[in-house]
């Protein structure tokens with residue numbers, strides 16, 4: 344077992360275990376929203392499939408209209424119309440125009456369009472007060488070219504990408520199965536919300552903050568309930584759990600006599616590492632139990648969230664072959680001081696906003712037991728070992744909310 348690792352060493356050991364191949368399922372577009380593509384998608388069509396107009400107006404021959412102005416309009420004969428989806432069957436000759444509507448194919452013979460606002464219709468004629476121009480013609484394939492790959496395996500299906508898949512002609516998409524992530528809460532004192540809280544009890548918040556984090560990371564959370572600080576109970580519950588791709592436990596990984604998760608995993612599994620030089624989350628444990636990777640998250644509510652975000656989320660991204668990184672670092676100006684630690688990488692909670700530049704302020708009390716900091720905060724402020732940040736200095740901030 345390795346111990347006292349740096350954050351980077353710990354992360355690379357966790358990622359090494361994300362070797363599994365997730366099976367693939369095919370879903371209708373609506374159900375594929377928020378899932379991860381399992382195949383590259385090449386467009387089945389050109390879009391537009393021919394040159395079309397980007398404006399409502401009149402298609403005509405540019406050379407007929409060059410002299411058009413409000414003072415001396417040009418008069419053209421309107422020989423027909425082309426609404427979107429209904430091409431004009433004929434050809435536009437000299438002195439002629441076709442009324443076209445946004446999205447309609449440019450009629451044969453025409454090479455320019457004038458917007459309807461710059462015209463006046465007079466029976467079968469139209470007066471142009473401005474020259475027609477080719478700039479409002481969208482060339483064939485302007486958006487999509489048939490055969491070109493626009494979405495890649497590992498792309499998260501965001502609203503724009505779901506629409507793009509539809510635009511490319513796909514009614515169903517192959518996506519990766521969501522990895523199943525077990526969440527086991529441990530602790531004699533832990534009580535489910537809704538039950539009366541005994542003296543010294545604490546409501547099980549970890550299960551629910553992890554539930555949300557797992558969903559956001561593309562996993563399928565599986566609540567395994569809570570067990571007392573008893574090795575037999577922990578083992579029994581794990582045996583009952585169905586197939587999982589990752590197990591999260593919360594609590595019981597520190598130095599205490601009742602910190603049983605560590606003991607169970609040492610005895611029945613294989614501990615890869617225990618303790619990382621970071622705060623919060625220092626007692627993080629990573630193990631294998633049978634073939635199952637287990638992240639033993641420290642019980643403090645902030646610690647369990649931060650360690651899932653820093654290690655569990657990247658693990659799931661790797662399994663899902665995600666094309667985007669699990670999180671991104673930004674630089675922001677600190678508007679409050681942030682305190683680091685001599686020998687640890689510290690992750691403070693901050694509120695990141697844009698006030699002419701990116702700025703970040705502390706959420707206040709930074710104790711690992713203060714879950715409010717994760718509810719108010721939208722970023723982790725990263726302080727390398729030995730670094731404090733004074734007001735006005737630049738600092739690394741990782742948004743906790745989703746950034747593509």
Ligand SMILES: Nc1nc2c(c(=O)[nH]1)N[C@H]1C(S)=C(S)[C@@H](COP(=O)(O)OP(=O)(O)OC[C@H]3O[C@@H](n4cnc5c(N)ncnc54)[C@H](O)[C@@H]3O)O[C@H]1N2
Nearest residue numbers: 528530546547548549594595596597598602641642643646
């Ligand atoms: N002597 C030392 N004591 C502690 C150390 C240390 O290095 N030496 N590390 C501290 C740090 S840092 C952390 S973090 C915690 C980690 O504790 P455990 O993982 O062993 O967790 P527990 O002892 O079971 O609980 C800690 C704390 O979290 C509350 N908790 C637990 N589960 C939940 C839950 N599901 N929902 C809400 N809150 C939960 C629990 O009541 C405790 O208050 O250890 C320090 N100690």
Ligand code: MOO
Nearest residue numbers: 623624625646711
């Ligand atoms: O690391 Mo503990 O996670 O500070 O509270």
Ligand SMILES: [Mg+2]
Nearest residue numbers: 595597599602
């Ligand atoms: Mg403990």
